[in-house]
Amino acid sequence: MDQYIVFGNPIKQSKSPTIHTEFAKQTQQDISYQARLSELDEFEQNVKDFAQQGGKGCNVTVPFKERAFKMADKVSDRAKLAQAANTLTLLPDGTIEADTTDGAGLINDLIENDVPLKGKRILLIGAGGAARGVIQLLLEHLPESLTITNRTVSKAETLVERFAGLGNLNALAFDSLEQGYDLVINSTSASLSNELPPISETVFKPGGYAYDMVYSDKPTVFVEWALQNKVKLALDGLGMLVGQAAESFYVWRGVRPNLLPVVKLLRA
Ligand code: ATR
The missing domain is CATH 3.40.50.720 (NAD(P)-binding Rossmann-like Domain)
Structure with missing residues (x-):
């Protein structure tokens, strides 16, 4: 099963695991997605460790988006303009690709x-x-x-x-x-x-x-x-949250999930 994580600090409030788990169900993708707190001085090491353990990608939230952009080996045009990344793809050869889907x-x-x-x-x-x-x-x-x-x-x-x-x-x-x-x-x-x-x-x-x-x-x-x-x-911004998650999901999995059922679920 392919593994994904969202890193942030704080992270307890994150809805990303729920959203990605719903997307995976909808599109029948076999993935696991978890939220993980990163200490402020450990972010880069945490991403590298996760990549070494076989992790396929991570989302990055406050306050690490600029550092995610800086640590990447390759960056998308949109991430370059934003000078920030919320989506990292971890390739098997150790390369880290950064994108922003906000x-x-x-x-x-x-x-x-x-x-x-x-x-x-x-x-x-x-x-x-x-x-x-x-x-x-x-x-x-x-x-x-x-x-x-x-x-x-x-x-x-x-x-x-x-x-x-x-x-x-x-x-x-x-x-x-x-x-x-x-x-x-x-x-x-x-x-x-x-x-x-x-x-x-x-x-x-x-x-x-x-x-x-x-x-x-x-x-x-x-x-x-x-x-x-x-x-x-x-x-x-709930719809934006689900929308950026859907775009990250697309970057990683090549499939576009439906947003509205997930927005409804989160409002309920
Ligand atoms: P983020 O990545 O969430 O945008 P940020 O880069 O720290 O976080 O930017 C926070 C933004 O909110 C800034 O535009 C900040 O204004 P300053 O650049 O003047 O600091 C703005 N901001 C935060 N608290 C604010 C407040 N109470 N009133 C107005 N603007 C505020």
Whole structure:
């Protein structure tokens, strides 16, 4: 049986084992998938040990995505742009291949929920690893513009430089934002501690859309805030989580599982 692991710290809350086990059932693949805590200074060694024991691949979550990218022998184009990896493939000759599937996970979920992107004005809040992983794919869907805003505005400007040429991209400070973006995406880790990014509620457009990359059992504070400001649909990141897992599963197994039954199972 082929073995897979997700490494993170913390890792207890991870839903990845449930998701991949469901995908395996759906597609009749014979795999095992476990969550494993990695001490902060042991991540690279843990991956190498797992590869030596015959492990076929691992997912990588907070705070190891950049280190996963750096330790790989080969990297996909999308991982290179994101400078981060959430999916490592461990080849029998010891080679480690890195990829990132977070962007695909977000886009899959937006498409599944009929959120329009083409010709739309998108605001992305945050400029950390989570933001970097989705910029390229958002631009590929031809929005009118993608604005990146961040508490530390220089980080948003750095991202605009890195992705320049891929689309109409700009950086603005929290207090200089325009009004009424068609889609507002929160990629900050603020929701994890029930905080809202300190920006004006006028960024939301009545009838528009909002997306929080974080998820929890209850609606996140960002989702609630967006709904109070009359967006048509505000989604949390559960669908993105399942979507990125499906893309990782595809990278490893060459089969695309169905997302919706697994999202439903996790909500229940
Ligand atoms: P991740 O990989 O999850 O994106 P990260 O790289 O540490 O994690 O980035 C966290 C992001 O959340 C950053 O954009 C951070 O803003 P700064 O770059 O200014 O630090 C943002 N963030 C975290 N807590 C926040 C808060 N309370 N308000 C606004 N932004 C916050």
